[in-house]
Amino acid sequence: MENKKIALLVAALVLLSSALLLNSATPPRSGPEYTSDAQMKLPENYRQWVYLTTGFDMSYNPKAMEMGHHMFDNVFVNPESYAAFLETGTWPDKTMLVLEGRMAQGKGSINQKGNFQSTEVMGIEVHVKDEARFPGKWAFFIFDNTKTAKMVPANMECYSCHSDHAAVDTTFVQFYPTLLPIARSKGTLSGAYQKEIAGSGQK
Numbered sequence: 001m002e003n004k005k006i007a008l009l010v011a012a013l014v015l016l017s018s019a020l021l022l023n024s025a026t027p028p029r030s031g032p033e034y035t036s037d038a039q040m041k042l043p044e045n046y047r048q049w050v051y052l053t054t055g056f057d058m059s060y061n062p063k064a065m066e067m068g069h070h071m072f073d074n075v076f077v078n079p080e081s082y083a084a085f086l087e088t089g090t091w092p093d094k095t096m097l098v099l100e101g102r103m104a105q106g107k108g109s110i111n112q113k114g115n116f117q118s119t120e121v122m123g124i125e126v127h128v129k130d131e132a133r134f135p136g137k138w139a140f141f142i143f144d145n146t147k148t149a150k151m152v153p154a155n156m157e158c159y160s161c162h163s164d165h166a167a168v169d170t171t172f173v174q175f176y177p178t179l180l181p182i183a184r185s186k187g188t189l190s191g192a193y194q195k196e197i198a199g200s201g202q203k
Helices: 002-025 081-086 156-165 180-186 191-199
Strands: 049-055 072-078 098-107 116-129 138-143
Touching: 002 098, 072 081, 081 180, 138 156, 156 191
Parallel strands: none
Antiparallel strands: 049 072, 072 098, 098 116, 116 138
């Protein structure tokens, strides 16, 4: 009888150990978090997410202000949303896209030509899909050396720009080279974007 109790205890310990190892190997799910006053918390681990692309001196406004220096824009997306996009060609609820701006440097170490990214983050913008929270499903938050940020008002130009020109679900997938072919194959490109590229002769 005593041997049976010991065997059951050992088996229970093995199962518990296996469960703990499985949980430790599974990365935590990522999703938007907010403060009690409706500010969004900065997803500080975003650099562990999936990297999508880097833009260089990009601007969607032909009258963009000259900054006097070059800029890199790095884009990351939370892993669960990336996996869903690969399957469906569109973004699920709770998607977060982080745009990180860094100043470009030309002189440093042995570099003689071109630009590389500085260590200083100039700004962070988060584009989040939260269908239950936002009337338009998506919202923007701009972090300026802060851990929380208020939602960018829905009447700002960034919303209409994304709505009118984005390739997939108000996001600029046309600038994400690994995702654009997926959206095309899944048939999820927006009508506005398809009309835009047809008029410009692009493919």
